[in-house]
Amino acid sequence: MSSDNIIISGLGISGLITASLFCKEKIEVHCFEPSDFSKLCEDQRTTAFLNPAINAFKEIGIWENIEPFAQPLKEMEIIDATAFKKNGETTSVVFDPNEVKLKNFGYNIPNERVSSALLNFLREKKNFVLYSSDSLVDHYAFDNNILVKSAKGKVLEGKLLISCEGRDSQIRKREKIGKIKASYNQLAMVFQVSHSESHKNRTTEILDTGGPFTIIPLRSSTSQLKSTVVWMDTYEAINEAYSLRKNQFDALISKKSMGARGKLKLLSGKQKWPVLSQITKAIVSKRTVLIAESAHVMPPTGAQGLNTSVEDIIYLYQICKKALKSNKDIGEDKLLRQYSLVRFPLTGGKVFGIHLLNEISMTKNRFLKTARRNFLKHLNQSPGLKRILIRVGLG
Numbered sequence: 179m180s181s182d183n184i185i186i187s188g189l190g191i192s193g194l195i196t197a198s199l200f201c202k203e204k205i206e207v208h209c210f211e212p213s214d215f216s217k218l219c220e221d222q223r224t225t226a227f228l229n230p231a232i233n234a235f236k237e238i239g240i241w242e243n244i245e246p247f248a249q250p251l252k253e254m255e256i257i258d259a260t261a262f263k264k265n266g267e268t269t270s271v272v273f274d275p276n277e278v279k280l281k282n283f284g285y286n287i288p289n290e291r292v293s294s295a296l297l298n299f300l301r302e303k304k305n306f307v308l309y310s311s312d313s314l315v316d317h318y319a320f321d322n323n324i325l326v327k328s329a330k331g332k333v334l335e336g337k338l339l340i341s342c343e344g345r346d347s348q349i350r351k352r353e354k355i356g357k358i359k360a361s362y363n364q365l366a367m368v369f370q371v372s373h374s375e376s377h378k379n380r381t382t383e384i385l386d387t388g389g390p391f392t393i394i395p396l397r398s399s400t401s402q403l404k405s406t407v408v409w410m411d412t413y414e415a416i417n418e419a420y421s422l423r424k425n426q427f428d429a430l431i432s433k434k435s436m437g438a439r440g441k442l443k444l445l446s447g448k449q450k451w452p453v454l455s456q457i458t459k460a461i462v463s464k465r466t467v468l469i470a471e472s473a474h475v476m477p478p479t480g481a482q483g484l485n486t487s488v489e490d491i492i493y494l495y496q497i498c499k500k501a502l503k504s505n506k507d508i509g510e511d512k513l514l515r516q517y518s519l520v521r522f523p524l525t526g527g528k529v530f531g532i533h534l535l536n537e538i539s540m541t542k543n544r545f546l547k548t549a550r551r552n553f554l555k556h557l558n559q560s561p562g563l564k565r566i567l568i569r570v571g572l573g
């Protein structure tokens with residue numbers, strides 16, 4: 179082992195992926211996480227992982243453990259429902275991965291499966307050092323190393339500190355890095371449903387006022403047809419729906435889905451998440467890097483949040499791996515500046531793009547709704563533009 183330890187603070191999915199990749203190198207990977215992981219299975223979300231994330235799982239060596247739970251995402255359909263209430267007319271467009279010569283856009287996988295596969299992988303690694311139920315309370319960066327101190331009194335030295343602490347990162351606050359935040363008076367409710375008609379590997383996003391209602395196919399080990407629903411709407415609409423009795427809820431979601439999968443029935447508990455966009459004013463400081471939601475938060479629209487975080491992780495890992503090969507310092511200013519120069523504009527652009535997409539998908543403005551509908555109609559006659567949008571969506 180070399181003395182180029184890294185310290186990762188926060189083991190959500192992003193922290194777990196980061197730790198798993200760095201554990202492939204001959205360095206010690208010290209990780210702090212305030213929880214004891216007993217709540218891993220409480221996350222009912224599934225993530226539409228795009229192909230770069232799948233390749234990262236293959237590189238780590240956990241793909242064969244999660245593949246049996248992964249549902250290929252073959253087609254993406256967007257339906258504009260706003261004219262439906264008036265005259266029964268719907269406008270829709272279907273994106274097919276074959277249009278950009280791909281078999282599928284990615285895979286929908288339960289978060290819990292991914293987190294437990296990563297944790298099991300890490301627990302077998304000798305260079306993985308876990309401090310669970312403990313968190314960092316301070317850190318001091320020097321020219322040659324960084325010192326961290328934990329709530330339980332652990333003091334450690336490393337070359338690089340990576341914050342994967344999520345949207346309220348304490349490391350960001352201690353570094354006095356500001357943030358810009360946009361809220362939307364919007365909640366995302368997540369739950370799983372069974373349905374009477376096949377999903378045919380298709381994701382359907384229904385645009386209305388308040389936000390999209392998205393049905394994402396799930397892999398099922400039985401003959402039951404299952405999907406995850408992410409319903410984004412105003413606080414009032416989501417809270418009202420959340421408190422309905424099951425039969426009323428089933429009737430409401432079947433109506434919201436416009437019959438796209440036949441009758442829907444709730445299969446799981448329901449979870450609510452506040453929707454926001456957030457970007458930090460810097461993503462690196464001395465021997466410290468903010469990645470994933472510590473650096474950027476996006477609405478679930480477009481399934482970009484965690485996929486963008488995986489791009490952060492892959493890039494950081496690649497430049498550190500190169501530095502390690504030539505015995506260079508993985509926490510030096512030059513390396514972190516390179517990381518920031520590449521990732522800061524890309525993540526900023528993505529947060530802004532998803533912010534606009536979310537504003538358009540929830541708009542009440544009649545002019546914007548008509549423009550949205552006309553744009554979807556135009557897309558159907560414009561395969562070139564569709565291909566561009568698919569490539570943008572795939573990063």
Ligand SMILES: Cc1cc2nc3c(=O)[nH]c(=O)nc-3n(C[C@H](O)[C@H](O)[C@H](O)COP(=O)(O)OP(=O)(O)OC[C@H]3O[C@@H](n4cnc5c(N)ncnc54)[C@H](O)[C@@H]3O)c2cc1C
Pocket residue numbers: 187188189190191192193210211212213223224225226227312313314342343344345346347348349366367368408451469470471472478481482483484485486487
């Ligand atoms: C409804 C919904 C659906 C989504 N769907 C998709 C999708 O399909 N595709 C996609 O790409 N993205 C999706 N996202 C986004 C994605 O879920 C998030 O980007 C991702 O979960 C964030 O992971 P993270 O590891 O960065 O943060 P978190 O999951 O918040 O993890 C942070 C970790 O840090 C720990 N922590 C907190 N404070 C400290 C501290 N002081 N010290 C140490 N540790 C600390 C926490 O305990 C936690 O374990 C969705 C989001 C939502 C809300």
